[in-house]
Amino acid sequence: MSEDDVLLGIALVVALATGCQILAGTLRVPALILLLPVGFAAGALTDVIHPDQLVGEDFSALVSLSVAVILYDAGLGLDLRNLTGQTRAIVGRLLLFGVGFTFFAVCAVGPALFGMSLRVAAMVGMILVVSGPTVVGPLLQYVRPTDKVRRLLIWEGTLTDPIGAILGAVVFHAVATTQRVDLGRGHQIGQFLISMAVGLAGGAVGFALLWLTLRVLRLGEALGTLAQLATVIAVSAGCDIVHDDTGLIAAIVTGMAAANMRGFDMPARRPFFETLVQLIIGLLFISISSSVTPASLTPVLLPTLVLVAILVLVVRPLVALAATWGKDMTRGERAFTGWMAPRGIVAASTAAAFAASLVELGLRGASKILPITFLVIVATVVLYALTATPVARRLGVVRPNRSRPLLVGGAPWAVALASALRSTGLDVQMWAGLDEERDRIKDAGIQLARGDLLATATSPTARLEGVDAVFLLTDDDDFNALASMLVEGNVEGPVYRVGPPHETHGVVAPYTGGAVLFGGSLVRHVLAARYEQGARFLVQPASRPLPPGHEPLFVVRDDGGLEPFDGTRAVVPRAGDLIVLLGPAPPGAEPTAGEAV
Numbered sequence: 384m385s386e387d388d389v390l391l392g393i394a395l396v397v398a399l400a401t402g403c404q405i406l407a408g409t410l411r412v413p414a415l416i417l418l419l420p421v422g423f424a425a426g427a428l429t430d431v432i433h434p435d436q437l438v439g440e441d442f443s444a445l446v447s448l449s450v451a452v453i454l455y456d457a458g459l460g461l462d463l464r465n466l467t468g469q470t471r472a473i474v475g476r477l478l479l480f481g482v483g484f485t486f487f488a489v490c491a492v493g494p495a496l497f498g499m500s501l502r503v504a505a506m507v508g509m510i511l512v513v514s515g516p517t518v519v520g521p522l523l524q525y526v527r528p529t530d531k532v533r534r535l536l537i538w539e540g541t542l543t544d545p546i547g548a549i550l551g552a553v554v555f556h557a558v559a560t561t562q563r564v565d566l567g568r569g570h571q572i573g574q575f576l577i578s579m580a581v582g583l584a585g586g587a588v589g590f591a592l593l594w595l596t597l598r599v600l601r602l603g604e605a606l607g608t609l610a611q612l613a614t615v616i617a618v619s620a621g622c623d624i625v626h627d628d629t630g631l632i633a634a635i636v637t638g639m640a641a642a643n644m645r646g647f648d649m650p651a652r653r654p655f656f657e658t659l660v661q662l663i664i665g666l667l668f669i670s671i672s673s674s675v676t677p678a679s680l681t682p683v684l685l686p687t688l689v690l691v692a693i694l695v696l697v698v699r700p701l702v703a704l705a706a707t708w709g710k711d712m713t714r715g716e717r718a719f720t721g722w723m724a725p726r727g728i729v730a731a732s733t734a735a736a737f738a739a740s741l742v743e744l745g746l747r748g749a750s751k752i753l754p755i756t757f758l759v760i761v762a763t764v765v766l767y768a769l770t771a772t773p774v775a776r777r778l779g780v781v782r783p784n785r786s787r788p789l790l791v792g793g794a795p796w797a798v799a800l801a802s803a804l805r806s807t808g809l810d811v812q813m814w815a816g817l818d819e820e821r822d823r824i825k826d827a828g829i830q831l832a833r834g835d836l837l838a839t840a841t842s843p844t845a846r847l848e849g850v851d852a853v854f855l856l857t858d859d860d861d862f863n864a865l866a867s868m869l870v871e872g873n874v875e876g877p878v879y880r881v882g883p884p885h886e887t888h889g890v891v892a893p894y895t896g897g898a899v900l901f902g903g904s905l906v907r908h909v910l911a912a913r914y915e916q917g918a919r920f921l922v923q924p925a926s927r928p929l930p931p932g933h934e935p936l937f938v939v940r941d942d943g944g945l946e947p948f949d950g951t952r953a954v955v956p957r958a959g960d961l962i963v964l965l966g967p968a969p970p971g972a973e974p975t976a977g978e979a980v
Contacts, residue, residue, distance in 0.1 A: 384436050392431035396673075399425055399432075400665025413521040415727070415764045418668040419757070426673025434670045443736040444623075446671070449663045450544075450732050451619035451634035452612065453517060456660045457541045458638020469710055470534060476706035477539045478546060481724070484705075485512045488698045489690070496686040497755065499748020502558035503741060506749075509554040510733050510756055511694070511726060513547035514540040517664050518727035518764060526771045527782045530849055532716050536723055544729040545631040549578045551733045552628035558741070582632025585622035589614050589637030590644070608655045631729075664728060671731045672757060679754040687758040694759070695766065699724045715778035722774050725763040730756055785809055785943025786876075787849060789832060791866070792856035793820020796914035798827050800856070800936070800963075803920035805829060807939040807961050812850065815857075851876035852945055854900065860884075860907065867898070879947060882906035901936060902950025905965065916968035923964065925956030932967035939963065 384392070403421050407414035425432055434442040466474065486508040493504030519540035523533050553575050596602055596610035618637060619630030703721030712720075734756035741749035775781045786809055790801045793815030801824075805811040813824045814832040824831050853870050855863040860883035867880045882899045884906055901910075921933065929935070938946045941959035948954050956962055 384431070388431050389437060392433075392437045395425065395429075396432050396437075396666055396669050397662075400662065400669045403669075404661060404665050411525065413518070413525065413764065413768050414665065415518060415521070415668065415760075416768055418665060419672045419761050419764070422669035422672030423675055423757075425669070426675065427677055432669070432673045434674055437670075442670070443732075446667060446732040446735060447623060447628070447630060448616050448619055449667055450548075450729055451630050452615050452663055453660055453728065454541070454544055454631055455611075455615045455634040455638040456656060457517075457520075457544075458635040459642045461538065461541060461639050461642060463639070463643045466538060470531075470538070473535055473706050473710055473712075474538045474542070477535070477702065477720075478543055480702045480705045481539070481543065481699075482512045482546065482550065484698050484702050485694065488693060492690065492693060496690060497683060497748055497751055499751060500746055503746050503748040503752065505554055506551075506558055506737060506741060507752055507755055509547065509551045510730050510737075510752070511759060512550070513544050513729045513733070514724055514727060518725040519723065522723070522725065522767055522771055525768075526775050527784075528719060528775050528780045529716065529782055531712070532719055532780055535720060540727075541635070545582070545635050548628050548631045548729055548733055549575065549582070551737065552578065555737045555740070558746070578626055578629050579632065581622050581626045581629040583636055585618045585629065585633030586636025586640060588621075589618040589633055590640040592618070593637065593641050604655070608659075611656065612659070667728055667732065671728075671735055674735065675754055675757045679750070680758060683751050683754050684758065687755050688762065690755070691759055691762045691766075694724070695722075695763065713779075715780045719775055719778050719780045723767060723771065725767045726756070726760045727764075731760055783810065783943065786851055786939075786945035787812070788852040788854060788945055789814060789850045790854045790856055791815070791863075792858070793817060793823055794856065794858060794911060795823070796911050797856040798823050798829065799914060799920055801829050802827050803922055803963050804937065804939070804945070806922055807963070809939065809943065809945060850874055853878045854947075855880040856907075858907070858911075879949065881910065884908050898949055898951075900947055900949060901934075902948065905934065905936075910965070913965065913968050918966050918968045921964045921966050922961055925960040925962050926958055929962075930964070930966070933964040935962050936965055937963040 399421055400418065403417040404414045407417050422432075430436055438445060486505070489508030489511060490501065490504050493499055493507055494501055497504070499507075519536050523536060528536075556574065592614045593611065596614070597607050602610055615634050615637060618633050622629040622633040700718075700721035702724075703717055707717045707720060734753045738749060738752040741752065772781075788804065788809060788811055790797060790804075790811065790813045793813065798813070801811050801813050805828075810830075812830045812832045815821050815824060821831060851874070853874055853876070855866050855870075855878070857863055863880040864883075867878050871878045877898060879898045879900045882901065882905070920936070921930075922939075923930075925938065935948050935954075935956075937948070938954050938956050939961040940946065941957070946954050
């Protein structure tokens, strides 16, 4: 290829990867649904984006390092505090039965379906055991299943990738060096244990380097991100040099250690790194899918659809049933777990890495490995993307669309406001630090958040789950202001604080931006004083006229959305909505200092 062709190819790959993800975000569909067919179509129309032309024989090494970065980022999102008791047991079973059942099922039907040798079928079976966070995560974002199901599937998808990659390498060496599939030899078991040991050692080295750069040297966001990227690539490459395909284990162990080690403040939101991972995912899928030719797909199309039907309708439900048997899960949760096993980037990268070597060895059917893998990825991603949401709704495992606000504070007026919001059907939680306030919340029948919830919310290392709006209503204005800055970005939704008194001389509150509830008139001490004087919160349909002397605080939409009146934008109630109002104090009540008469 000429220099101009290389430049054109690189530009086209980046443009297609970015454009597909932008379009997918606009259409609210997983990006993989667009990346795979677009890459395939582009590869059929032009040769300039083929990875063999752009990168050459080193493409598999580049893929391995790229996947290591993806798995490191996934490891940063794995909180071991959520992998306890029943969750740990089910995830372990999903990994064990998922790998075993899938491998043996493909070995059983592969030779008959595709006319391939048993050794090649074993290679395909081990390639297809992996799932991956790059596929499962986006799908679950659209489906919004219950926290229990989401946690199980995320853990399974993230952990099965490095395990599947290592087992794939073991099977590859077994089928490439023998005349039959022989995984029972002590040599192969020893190779697997050596791979795990090298990966764990690499993870320890990676964590030590991150501790040095981020904890000791305290690099800023830009240099810290570069340090993470360099550490993951260096450790992953080093492990792969020492022993094949151990870099993925090192990458995910490094991420998990950084996310769970005490005293290691890894931000929950990493905008640049997350952008980099998204770009890598797009580039990999465009590049790998462009290497699949239409001529290679035609002979395996119908047999692959049969294989997908077996994996989706037989193997996965059996895996879910065996993994959740005897565990505290509803029938719907079990069924949905059995309806979510898409294949992703690790399957594609493993197939791309091993297929060419097996073809060179002359193994019957080896040339079909990459087309089969490509079709399985496309079929499973499209199938689950189109059916996951209606299936989840039918099984009753979708989280309600209604807002789930967290109110922080336990003053009488704050508890009364929470009760008013709860009366609209919202799933309201409250958190308070003082025992008196916590008792007041319990007496009102409002769900009391666990004790460490606010610490989680304000920690830069964690995301707050199960909450989509936070309202800071404590009597400490400086606390509200600081907490609003810390919580923002750690919760999937808005963060508001009650306004401080206008004449306050607080350290932080008067000088901090951020969203303030109810505009500039209903500040904290005014709300407290009016409630103490007898003013009460009222909920009424938006279709009714506003009673005299009442001030609107919130609109609860007919679909459960919650919108506060903050004075910065127009909130227009519609038919079917509810309005939460603050009524006037009864006649004869004396105003408090600072309150308008």
